[in-house]
Amino acid sequence: MNKFSEIAKDDIHLAGDKMSLQETIGKQIIVTGYKISKSKFKEDNYVAIQFEFEEEQRVIFTGAQVLIEQLKKYGEQIPFETTIKRMGKFYSFT
DSSP states (O other): OOOOHHTTTTOOOOOOOOOOOOBTTEEEEEEEEEEEEEHHHHHHEEEEEEEEETEEEEEEEEOOHHHHHHHHHGGGOSSEEEEEEEETEEEEEO
């Protein structure tokens, strides 16, 4: 008999209070998880980023494509400490 935990490995659930992307700009956070999903409203993907801020679990939902690409590239390095910065029209981990 299969265990649910063995067959549902891709079923990632992120916990924490929601925080806006603007509230995190320039603040030190620790990224602890993420989930990229297809948007119901646009053709692009969005990402849910789980992180620790001031010793509390939080979640951001954003369509910021640079952040999505950085998570695809460096997601295996989680957890990592970072700051999100706005660079013109884009947001980036620094």
